[in-house]
Amino acid sequence: MIDAALVRARVSGRLSQVAKARFIVEPPKDPAHGDYATNVALVMARDEGKPARDVAAIIKGELVASDEFSEVNVGGPGFINFRMAAKFWQSELRRAADAGESFFLPKVGQGKKAQVEFLSANPTGPLTVGHGRNAVLGDTIARLYEATGFEVTREYYFNNGGRQMKLLGASVRARYLEALGEKASFPEEGYQGQYIRDIAAGLVARHGGALRDQTELEPFRAAAEEAIFADIHRTCERLKIRFDVYTNELDLIAQGKVARVLAELERRGLLVERDGAVWLRGEPLGLSKDEVLIRSGPDREPTYRTPDIAYHIDKLARGFDLVVGVFGADHIAEHKTVITVLKALDLNIAPIRTVIYQFVTLTRAGQKVKMSTRKANYVTLDELIDEVGVDVVRFFFLLRKSDSHLDFDLELATRQAPENPVFYVQYAHARLASVFREARKAGLALPEGPEEVKLELLSEEEIGLGKRILRFPELIISCVEELEPHRLPFYLIELAAEFHRYYNKPVNRIIGVQTELSRARLFLAGLIKRTLVHGLTLLGVEAPERM
RNA sequence: GCGCCAGUAGCUCAGUCGGACAGAGCAGCGGCCUUCUAAGCCGCGGGUCGUGGGUUCGAGUCCCGCCUGGCGCGCCA
Numbered sequence: 001m002i003d004a005a006l007v008r009a010r011v012s013g014r015l016s017q018v019a020k021a022r023f024i025v026e027p028p029k030d031p032a033h034g035d036y037a038t039n040v041a042l043v044m045a046r047d048e049g050k051p052a053r054d055v056a057a058i059i060k061g062e063l064v065a066s067d068e069f070s071e072v073n074v075g076g077p078g079f080i081n082f083r084m085a086a087k088f089w090q091s092e093l094r095r096a097a098d099a100g101e102s103f104f105l106p107k108v109g110q111g112k113k114a115q116v117e118f119l120s121a122n123p124t125g126p127l128t129v130g131h132g133r134n135a136v137l138g139d140t141i142a143r144l145y146e147a148t149g150f151e152v153t154r155e156y157y158f159n160n161g162g163r164q165m166k167l168l169g170a171s172v173r174a175r176y177l178e179a180l181g182e183k184a185s186f187p188e189e190g191y192q193g194q195y196i197r198d199i200a201a202g203l204v205a206r207h208g209g210a211l212r213d214q215t216e217l218e219p220f221r222a223a224a225e226e227a228i229f230a231d232i233h234r235t236c237e238r239l240k241i242r243f244d245v246y247t248n249e250l251d252l253i254a255q256g257k258v259a260r261v262l263a264e265l266e267r268r269g270l271l272v273e274r275d276g277a278v279w280l281r282g283e284p285l286g287l288s289k290d291e292v293l294i295r296s297g298p299d300r301e302p303t304y305r306t307p308d309i310a311y312h313i314d315k316l317a318r319g320f321d322l323v324v325g326v327f328g329a330d331h332i333a334e335h336k337t338v339i340t341v342l343k344a345l346d347l348n349i350a351p352i353r354t355v356i357y358q359f360v361t362l363t364r365a366g367q368k369v370k371m372s373t374r375k376a377n378y379v380t381l382d383e384l385i386d387e388v389g390v391d392v393v394r395f396f397f398l399l400r401k402s403d404s405h406l407d408f409d410l411e412l413a414t415r416q417a418p419e420n421p422v423f424y425v426q427y428a429h430a431r432l433a434s435v436f437r438e439a440r441k442a443g444l445a446l447p448e449g450p451e452e453v454k455l456e457l458l459s460e461e462e463i464g465l466g467k468r469i470l471r472f473p474e475l476i477i478s479c480v481e482e483l484e485p486h487r488l489p490f491y492l493i494e495l496a497a498e499f500h501r502y503y504n505k506p507v508n509r510i511i512g513v514q515t516e517l518s519r520a521r522l523f524l525a526g527l528i529k530r531t532l533v534h535g536l537t538l539l540g541v542e543a544p545e546r547m
Numbered sequence: 548g549c550g551c552c553a554g555u556a557g558c559u560c561a562g563u564c565g566g567a568c569a570g571a572g573c574a575g576c577g578g579c580c581u582u583c584u585a586a587g588c589c590g591c592g593g594g595u596c597g598u599g600g601g602u603u604c605g606a607g608u609c610c611c612g613c614c615u616g617g618c619g620c621g622c623c624a
Binding site: 024026028029030033037039042043045046051052075076077078079122124159162163164167189275276277279288289292293294295296297301303304305308328329330331332333334336356358359361399400401403404405407409412419420421423424426427428430431432433434435436437438439441442474475478482484486487490493494497500501503504505506509510511512546547 | 573
């Protein structure tokens with residue numbers, strides 16, 4: 001439409017050209033400026049040698065009248081603002097109501113497969129608050145993909161070989177011997193949490209002193225892995241998180257996938273043997289240094305890095321359109337190395353998308369708590385859920401973009417739980433639920449189809465709420481495409497705020513007014529309620545009928 | 548020293564591929580329940596967008612330097 005106006009202006013000689021530069025049409029930040037705005041005149045001003053406002057006026061003069069617009073004007077430095085007629089919005093709202101779920105959740109991922117790897121905590125201890133951010137972020141991304149039509153695989157990768165797991169086994173053995181009343185030297189860097197004692201006590205209960213002379217660590221390690229995983233699964237269940245696939249390091253090695261990677265790297269001359277270890281050559285890959293892939297020593301064990309590469313190759317080979325990984329900031333360098341190796345192996349890394357989140361800073365009583373699993377100086381995710389509840393935990397973790405540090409003040413979270421934004425949004429839903437209960441009591445039935453509702457009775461304020469609802473689908477798409485789920489809770493807070501404001505005005509009563517008006521308002525209220533339900537469900541947060 | 552992320556109101560943070568006077572919540576002060584839920588609403592005060600340059604018609608947003616904080620630079624993961 002704007003293009004057509006530009007062409008007419010060019011033909012009539014009032015403008016020297018059709019816009020070369022790209023211009024955009026979008027809703028302005030300040031709705032007072034209109035429903036849509038374009039910067040076309042600003043973009044063209046320079047080449048035209050005329051002030052932007054003059055160019056805007058010329059273009060405006062060429063725009064054909066249409067009953068969809070109620071107003072077109074030039075504002076600010078030369079924006080052309082469009083205001084749509086109420087009739088336009090009414091028909092959009094009817095269309096949304098007709099389309100139902102396909103309106104709210106556009107199926108942009110139809111026919112595509114997405115894999116989301118997240119949490120991936122090694123079974124060395126209970127999940128901490130830091131893991132919680134990863135878990136909720138990954139799960140919500142998976143929910144967004146599912147909702148928009150992707151076929152999603154949720155995957156958990158963990159290391160069960162290597163040094164840390166040996167240390168875990170040694171820690172359990174020491175506690176086991178202690179429990180039997182023997183003197184045992186606890187490993188210097190061992191895991192000191194109470195849960196290690198619990199696992200050891202379990203071994204005593206099951207085996208008595210039979211493992212007293214067991215020098216192998218494996219039974220202790222295996223017992224720990226089993227017990228800790230049971231604990232992790234319980235916590236995930238509380239958070240409404242499940243996984244479809246678990247992949248681990250030892251299986252990848254057993255399947256020969258790690259050996260295959262090493263052979264391929266060797267074939268390409270990317271390996272070098274030094275100090276009894278096998279190294280990945282950094283120089284030909286553009287890396288700043290070499291990296292150890294196989295440790296020296298009699299066992300020739302791979303480092304964590306090698307199965308990690310094998311795992312990523314495996315993921316790419318499984319035919320996903322998207323391979324998403326959610327990692328903490330401490331893994332970013334390592335992940336870049338993995339990607340570099342994948343590229344060097346001529347693999348197509350286009351499906352890979354990575355979400356890096358910054359750490360959760362924990363404050364308790366004004367003091368920063370440094371989290372360390374080994375030293376057992378941490379707050380567990382379970383403790384956090386006990387304190388504030390699942391809904392608050394999930395909502396809170398999603399309230400910041402992943403690039404930002406998340407400051408979690410435990411006292412504040414507990415004390416202010418009733419004022420948390422999640423309750424604010426849920427309250428809006430509960431109020432709407434109440435309205436519908438009252439409507440039923442009053443015998444008001446929603447009409448069968450939206451075409452029966454007299455939307456022309458809606459006020460400007462009500463149309464305003466409608467406009468916000470109509471923006472929901474594009475918000476969801478932006479969350480999916482940018483991998484930024486934090487936009488959703490912010491949207492829900494804004495929608496709830498606009499609704500609370502509306503609801504509090506006595507003139508806006510939904511029930512107890514003239515029937516046709518009441519039905520029109522119920523139609524709008526229904527759309528708001530559905531929007532809240534869709535949004536909260538995507539976040540894994542309850543939409544309560546009563547509060 | 549090198550790399551990545553961040554620096555926006557007293558505090559915690561938004562700011563959607565640069566766009567119109569920079570927003571929200573909390574904290575502070577003052578108002579609003581006879582009528583669909585006051586976990587709500589209304590009003591007031593509060594910011595050199597870390598800093599110095601640059602690009603642009605236009606910069607919180609892009610580029611470069613510097614400062615501050617977090618993370619990483621293990622034969623740990």
